[in-house]
Each structure stands twice: as structure tokens, then as C-alpha cells.
Amino acid sequence: MRTLVTGKQMKAVDAHAITTIGIPSMVLMERAAFAVAREVKGILKEEAGRLAPGASVWSVCGTGNNGADGIAAARMLFLEGVSAGVVLIGQPEKGTEEFLQQLKIARNLGMEILSREQWEELCSQGGMRCRVLIDAIFGVGLSRQVQGAYAECIRRINGLRQEGAVECVAAVDIPSGVHSDTGQVMGEAVSADLTVTFGWEKRGTVLYPGRSLAGRVVVENIGFPPLDSLKPEVRDGEDEEEIPYACTYGPGDLERIPERAAYSNKGTFGKVLIVAGSENMCGAAYLSALAAYRTGAGLVKLLTVEENRLILQSRLPEAILVTYTAGQLMEGREEFRKLIDEQCRWADVVVLGPGLGCGAYVEYLVEDILTMACSPVVVDADGLNTIAAHPYLTSYYTENIIITPHLGEMARLTGQSIPQIRENLVETAAEYAAHYGLTCVLKDAATVVASREGGIYMNTSGTSAMAKAGSGDVLTGIIAGLLGLGMDETESARLGVYIHGRAGELAAEKTGCHGMLASDLAEAIGSAMDGKKAGNAAESVWQSRDSEEKR
Numbered sequence: 375m376r377t378l379v380t381g382k383q384m385k386a387v388d389a390h391a392i393t394t395i396g397i398p399s400m401v402l403m404e405r406a407a408f409a410v411a412r413e414v415k416g417i418l419k420e421e422a423g424r425l426a427p428g429a430s431v432w433s434v435c436g437t438g439n440n441g442a443d444g445i446a447a448a449r450m451l452f453l454e455g456v457s458a459g460v461v462l463i464g465q466p467e468k469g470t471e472e473f474l475q476q477l478k479i480a481r482n483l484g485m486e487i488l489s490r491e492q493w494e495e496l497c498s499q500g501g502m503r504c505r506v507l508i509d510a511i512f513g514v515g516l517s518r519q520v521q522g523a524y525a526e527c528i529r530r531i532n533g534l535r536q537e538g539a540v541e542c543v544a545a546v547d548i549p550s551g552v553h554s555d556t557g558q559v560m561g562e563a564v565s566a567d568l569t570v571t572f573g574w575e576k577r578g579t580v581l582y583p584g585r586s587l588a589g590r591v592v593v594e595n596i597g598f599p600p601l602d603s604l605k606p607e608v609r610d611g612e613d614e615e616e617i618p619y620a621c622t623y624g625p626g627d628l629e630r631i632p633e634r635a636a637y638s639n640k641g642t643f644g645k646v647l648i649v650a651g652s653e654n655m656c657g658a659a660y661l662s663a664l665a666a667y668r669t670g671a672g673l674v675k676l677l678t679v680e681e682n683r684l685i686l687q688s689r690l691p692e693a694i695l696v697t698y699t700a701g702q703l704m705e706g707r708e709e710f711r712k713l714i715d716e717q718c719r720w721a722d723v724v725v726l727g728p729g730l731g732c733g734a735y736v737e738y739l740v741e742d743i744l745t746m747a748c749s750p751v752v753v754d755a756d757g758l759n760t761i762a763a764h765p766y767l768t769s770y771y772t773e774n775i776i777i778t779p780h781l782g783e784m785a786r787l788t789g790q791s792i793p794q795i796r797e798n799l800v801e802t803a804a805e806y807a808a809h810y811g812l813t814c815v816l817k818d819a820a821t822v823v824a825s826r827e828g829g830i831y832m833n834t835s836g837t838s839a840m841a842k843a844g845s846g847d848v849l850t851g852i853i854a855g856l857l858g859l860g861m862d863e864t865e866s867a868r869l870g871v872y873i874h875g876r877a878g879e880l881a882a883e884k885t886g887c888h889g890m891l892a893s894d895l896a897e898a899i900g901s902a903m904d905g906k907k908a909g910n911a912a913e914s915v916w917q918s919r920d921s922e923e924k925r
């Protein structure tokens with residue numbers, strides 16, 4: 375498990391390390407700059423292991439401590455014989471104490487230091503070519519939209535990178551212009567190949583679009599005290615009591631999956647009831663059931679419309695089938711409630727929604743399941759759409775409900791627009807989970823899991839190959855399978871999302887990114903759950919020098 379922090383939390387840790395613990399600010403900065411210089415040197419090194427002749431580096435620096443890091447990193451490279459210069463953006467005389475100190479050192483060493491105007495002139499004359507450009511304009515101190523000269527400068531950096539005048543952009547802490555909490559672009563943002571970040575990964579480089587802009591992320595422990603050593607009032611900040619540290623999972627977290635006991639039977643590993651499918655949609659039910667079995671569920675029963683019986687029986691003979699007709703439900707409600715009650719009593723876990731459609735009878739079905747299920751219920755797709763269309767159904771929400779909406783479904787549930795939700799993924803999921811006391815899995819390229827008690831998980835596994843019909847149905851089956859193995863709602867949701875992404879990476883390795891089907895994804899679940907056998911494509915991106923898994 376890796377911890378993810380907000381900008382404010384990171385600043386609170388900085389302040390705590392410096393003022394309470396007494397680690398001098400310049401000492402932390404020296405280590406931060408050293409890490410950046412080391413990574414840049416790695417890029418500059420020729421295959422033979424020597425620095426490339428004439429390797430040039432420009433460090434483009436703002437006047438805060440991010441800029442101070444950038445000057446210090448350039449100085450370290452300069453002292454190693456690299457042709458490294460500094461470009462200053464903003465008003466240096468208004469810089470932080472550390473910035474002024476770093477600038478003085480660079481000047482005393484006789485380094486080349488350009489003003490923005492001089493740099494612009496160099497660029498417009500086509501004289502601006504370098505192997506590595508260090509982006510140190512803004513770090514976690516970015517507090518408003520980027521405009522004017524700063525925006526121009528960021529556009530210039532991106533232009534140089536695009537036209538090949540700059541081979542590699544290395545961002546200090548976070549690409550300048552990316553919001554450290556939401557990953558949103560604050561007007562303009564640097565597009566980096568590499569980001570060297572300090573202490574802990576920032577939420578903004580896990581959430582999109584910040585995640586794409588950060589490139590490869592290297593997390594460097596620069597000597598901060600551990601987060602749990604902070605006093606709660608410091609850790610939470612003045613008005614951040616509501617914001618916990620977020621986390622993400624890696625392969626080490628697969629150990630959370632319970633052992634499959636030798637002395638067991640099919641009942642030991644969970645009985646999953648999948649309430650899914652409609653007359654023209656049986657695939658969703660099939661994929662959800664298949665995924666639940668592939669995750670380890672002992673018994674899977676499908677409750678679906680009579681029309682699906684034959685196809686489901688032939689596609690997945692391992693599943694038990696109970697069928698109904700729409701008419702039976704509409705006309706014989708009391709009778710039907712007895713059937714539902716019986717099935718709910720049987721189940722250890724219920725999945726409600728995949729492919730249910732929007733027939734009039736679905737409202738009754740959703741109401742009956744929500745009122746009668748006494749085990750965890752994973753609500754997805756048309757289950758959620760039905761709740762959105764009939765808001766009284768939210769009164770049946772209980773603490774063992776996991777909802778798995780995508781952005782469109784979340785928009786219907788909350789009345790917010792999709793862009794609004796996309797910009798505030800974490801807040802939207804967290805508020806819904808807290809308001810209704812349930813677990814909310816808000817699905818996006820970087821899925822967020824908000825637990826009822828306030829915990830936040832952000833997913834870092836997965837691939838765009840999964841952006842295809844049926845992926846969500848597979849996720850419901852995985853989460854249900856994990857619940858069946860005995861994991862709690864939060865853990866099943868987090869690990870389910872992680873395994874789902876990992877299965878996507880593995881399946882896409884075989885089929886290619888475009889050709890993968892949701893059924894390929896479901897077939898890869900077993901390997902994805904096996905930490906020893908499977909590789910993880912995300913690992914090449916999330917390279918942590920001193921990850922918490924090792925600490």
C-alpha cells in the first residue's frame with residue numbers, strides 16, 4: 375500500500391519536519407535536489423556510463439521553494455561538469471528565503487542565470503536546445519489559475535518538448551500547473567516525461583489528467599518523519615479534519631486475499647446471487663457471474679429473466695439459474711417477494727443491476743432486493759439508474775451496500791454534471807459515501823473508492839483496453855467474489871478495483887490494447903490475483919525508491 379497526499383497535507387508535513395522536529399529546511403531541500411540531479415544524470419548518461427559530452431540542462435525555476443529545488447539541482451549537475459543553467463520566472467526579489475539562498479549560491483559559482491526575457495529571446499532565435507529541461511516553476515504551492523507570463527512559459531516548455539528541442543522534461547515534485555489534489559490543469563500545465571516527487575506521491579499525479587502529464591513518477595524519501603508520527607492536529611491541518619490520507623495498492627497488497635483453506639467446501643467461499651440481465655441483455659449477467667467464479671466464489675446463482683435461461687445455461691453451466699418473467703413480477707408481486715426473500719436468505723453476497731434494463735418491473739425488483747437482502751449488495755448499472763429515477767429507493771441504502779457508478783451514473787444519482795464530477799472525483803465519491811453511509815466505487819480511468827468511514831483509495835492499475843462494454847460487469851463479479859471470500863466492503867471494493875485493473879493489463883498483453891474483450895478480462899482474473907506469477911505493467915510507471923512496502 376502506498377500513501378497519497380494532498381498539497382496541504384504535504385505542506386503540513388514540511389512544516390512539522392522543519393519547525394517541530396527541527397530538520398533544517400535547506401537540508402530537506404538538498405536531499406530533494408540531489409534526487410532530481412541523480413535522475414537527470416541517469417538520463418544524461420551515455421550507454422558507456424559516462425556523461426554525454428556537452429550534455430546541457432536548463433532548469434526553469436519559479437520563486438518559491440520548488441524553484442529553489444530547481445536551482446539546487448542545476449547547481450549539483452553544474453558541479454559535476456554538466457553544462458547546466460537556470461532560467462528565472464517571476465520576480466526573484468520576492469522569492470522565498472530558500473530561493474534567495476539557492477540563487478546566491480548559483481551566482482557565487484558563476485552559473486549561467488537567465489531572466490525570462492533573455493530565455494524567450496534565446497528560444498525565439500532557435501538557440502534553445504537541451505537534453506533535459508527541469509521544470510521547477512510551481513510545486514505543491516500552486517494556489518490559483520496559471521496566467522500571463524507563467525502560462526506563456528509553460529506553453530513554451532511544452533512547445534520545445536513537442537518540437538524535439540528538449541529531449542526530456544523532468545518535473546520537480548509535480549508538473550507545474552497540475553493541481554496537487556485533483557490532478558486538474560490549472561489553466562496551463564507542463565507535460566513531463568519524469569516527475570521526481572518528495573515524501574509521498576501526490577493525489578494529483580494519480581488522478582487524470584495529472585497522471586498523464588507526470589510521466590514516470592519517482593518517489594524519493596528525503597528524510598521526512600513518518601506520517602503517523604505527526605500529531606493529529608498537525609496531520610489534519612487547520613480545516614482538513616475531513617481529508618484523510620488516501621492510498622493506492624500494488625502487487626504486495628494481493629496478500630490481503632484470504633488463503634483458500636484446504637479443509638473447505640463450495641459453501642466456504644461464498645454464495646453469490648447475481649440479479650442481472652433482461653430480455654435483450656444477457657451478456658452482463660454472464661460476465662458478472664463468470665468474474666465472481668473466477669475470483670473464487672464457491673457458488674454463483676443467477677436470478678434473471680426466463681428469456682436468458684438457455685443461453686446462460688450453455689455459456690456458464692457452473693452457475694445455478696432462477697428465472698422469472700416480467701409479467702410474473704408485475705402481477706404477482708407478493709409471490710415474487712417470497713421468491714426474492716428466499717434467494718436473499720440463500721446469498722452471502724448479492725450483485726444487483728448489470729443489464730437489468732429499464733422496464734417498469736425493474737423498480738420493484740430493485741426495491742425488493744434492497745429491502746430484503748441481509749448480506750452485502752453490490753449495486754451497478756441499471757440498478758443505479760433505477761435508484762436515480764426513483765430517489766425514494768435511496769432510503770433503503772444500508773452500510774453493507776457498495777455502489778459502482780461510472781461518471782454518467784454518478785451524474786444521474788447526484789444531479790451534478792459529468793464535468794463537475796470529473797473535476798472533483800474524490801469529493802463527489804466521498805460526499806456520497808458519507809451522506810448515505812455506504813461504499814462508493816466511482817469508476818474512471820483512475821477509479822476512486824470512498825468508504826463510509828471516510829477512507830479514500832485511488833487506483834493505479836489498469837489500461838485503456840478496459841474502456842469497453844462489459845468491463846464494469848466484470849468488476850461487480852470480482853468485488854462480489856472477494857466479499858464471498860469473507861473480505862469486508864472497503865477491502866473488497868479496493869482490492870476488487872486493483873485486481874480488475876491488473877487483469878486488464880495482463881489480458882491486454884495477450885490480445886493487444888484494442889482487441890481485448892471483457893471476457894478476456896474475466897479470464898485473466900485468476901492470474902491477476904496471483905502476485906507471484908503475474909507481472910504488473912503499472913510497476914514500470916510507479917517506481918518508488920523507498921516505497922512504504924519496503925519501509
Ligand SMILES: NC(=O)C1=CN([C@@H]2O[C@H](COP(=O)(O)OP(=O)(O)OC[C@H]3O[C@@H](n4cnc5c(N)ncnc54)[C@H](O)[C@@H]3O)[C@@H](O)[C@H]2O)[C@@H](O)CC1
Nearest residue numbers: 399402406438439440512513514515516517518519520547
Ligand atoms: N523545506 C521545504 O519547504 C521543502 C520544500 N520543497 C519544495 O517546495 C515546494 C513548495 O514550495 P512553496 O510552498 O514555496 O510553493 P511553490 O514553489 O510550489 O510555489 C509557490 C509560489 O508560487 C506562487 N503561486 C502560486 N500559484 C501561482 C500562480 N497560479 N501564478 C503565479 N504564482 C503562483 C505562490 O504565491 C508562491 O509564491 C514543493 O513542491 C517542493 O518542491 C522540497 O524541497 C522539500 C523541502
Ligand SMILES: [K+]
Nearest residue numbers: 512546548550
Ligand atoms: K514543478
